[in-house]
Amino acid sequence: MENLQTTYLGLKLRNPLIAGSCGITNSISNIKELAKKGVGAVVIKSLFEEQIHIETEKVIKNDEDGVTTFNHAPDTIFSKRIYDYDEAYSYIYDFARRNTLGKYLEFLTEAKNSVDIPVIASINCVSSQDWHSFARKIEETGVDALELNIYILPSDWRRSGEDNEKIYYDIIREVRNYVNLPLAVKIGFYFSSLAQSINKLSQSGIKGLVLFNRPYNADIDIDKIGLSHGPIYSTADEYIHTLRWISILSGHVSCDLSASTGVHDYKAFIKQILAGATTVQIASALYKEGFDVIPEILKKTSEWMKKHNFDSVDSFRARLSKSNLDNPAAIERVQFMKLYSGIE
Numbered sequence: 001m002e003n004l005q006t007t008y009l010g011l012k013l014r015n016p017l018i019a020g021s022c023g024i025t026n027s028i029s030n031i032k033e034l035a036k037k038g039v040g041a042v043v044i045k046s047l048f049e050e051q052i053h054i055e056t057e058k059v060i061k062n063d064e065d066g067v068t069t070f071n072h073a074p075d076t077i078f079s080k081r082i083y084d085y086d087e088a089y090s091y092i093y094d095f096a097r098r099n100t101l102g103k104y105l106e107f108l109t110e111a112k113n114s115v116d117i118p119v120i121a122s123i124n125c126v127s128s129q130d131w132h133s134f135a136r137k138i139e140e141t142g143v144d145a146l147e148l149n150i151y152i153l154p155s156d157w158r159r160s161g162e163d164n165e166k167i168y169y170d171i172i173r174e175v176r177n178y179v180n181l182p183l184a185v186k187i188g189f190y191f192s193s194l195a196q197s198i199n200k201l202s203q204s205g206i207k208g209l210v211l212f213n214r215p216y217n218a219d220i221d222i223d224k225i226g227l228s229h230g231p232i233y234s235t236a237d238e239y240i241h242t243l244r245w246i247s248i249l250s251g252h253v254s255c256d257l258s259a260s261t262g263v264h265d266y267k268a269f270i271k272q273i274l275a276g277a278t279t280v281q282i283a284s285a286l287y288k289e290g291f292d293v294i295p296e297i298l299k300k301t302s303e304w305m306k307k308h309n310f311d312s313v314d315s316f317r318a319r320l321s322k323s324n325l326d327n328p329a330a331i332e333r334v335q336f337m338k339l340y341s342g343i344e
């Protein structure tokens with residue numbers, strides 16, 4: 001096997017292939033298996049901000065008489081009249097928050113102790129309120145880094161692009177106030193000036209950007225004449241969108257770039273690194289092809305490196321990035337005109 005070592009978020013990785021955050025990384029046995037199969041690091045399934053709110057709703061219930069019922073545990077339901085509602089609510093809220101977090105924190109500690117590769121925690125967040133203090137608790141579990149999946153769909157008519165982008169910076173600032181862990185931020189591509197926004201984000205004190213989160217899309221069922229969900233897993237041709245942006249951004253940003261979405265085989269893995277990715281994350285491929293896709297990607301990459309006389313990942317990273325071009329958009333436009341005008 002060729003030398004695939006790399007450094008991501010300041011962490012030493014044995015190779016740039018990362019198991020991305022998904023349901024698979026929500027289990028200790030899977031995490032152990034992923035490490036055994038060879039991944040360089042693992043991103044744990046996100047703790048969702050909404051999870052905390054949902055759990056809060058579960059433990060507090062008001063009936064018509066204003067009696068508040070606490071469901072501390074399903075088998076010990078008891079009722080109690082509450083005179084100071086605000087105080088009670090804040091108690092319950094904290095209780096729910098502690099418990100949700102408690103479980104996640106225990107899981108992180110166990111994950112960290114189970115494998116000898118870097119373990120990256122993840123929070124899926126939409127606001128900077130109420131959760132930055134527990135980022136410190138995450139740090140105390142001993143995990144190696146924290147990925148913030150900030151996904152703001154710009155669909156609110158009342159909010160400007162500037163309003164939405166401010167949330168990203170508020171979140172990063174708040175979390176940085178509480179933790180020294182290396183931070184990565186995972187984003188979608190809904191920015192009006194993606195290159196500039198990413199460049200600005202890369203200068204906000206984070207160590208890495210994960211490009212891109214794959215947006216959830218609703219679909220329409222024409223038989224039921226109602227909404228259905230779009231495909232949950234990516235397909236192998238979806239890597240191309242991320243490839244373009246990794247290539248455009250490589251060399252222009254002040255942090256590592258981790259490619260995510262549509263990487264299902266060694267070819268797409270190598271392409272992302274050639275475009276300039278520091279690491280590459282996979283999730284759908286793990287579901288669709290199984291965990292053996294990991295040694296397959298690593299083995300084939302190693303063979304490809306040998307064939308092309310590359311003795312390290314660094315020796316071919318960003319070879320095909322667009323960083324030497326002043327305006328890649330102009331080149332792309334010419335290519336687009338040439339290729340698409342010829343089809344009739």
Ligand SMILES: Cc1cc2nc3c(=O)[nH]c(=O)nc-3n(C[C@H](O)[C@H](O)[C@H](O)COP(=O)(O)O)c2cc1C
Pocket residue numbers: 020021022023045046047122124149186212213214232233234235260261262263281282283284285
């Ligand atoms: C079942 C499933 C669950 C996921 N859960 C999370 C999550 O909790 N947090 C997160 O940041 N991304 C989550 N993702 C997104 C993946 O990490 C990844 O960004 C996305 O699927 C695109 O990569 P892929 O083409 O390799 O699947 C999930 C993806 C899948 C398929």
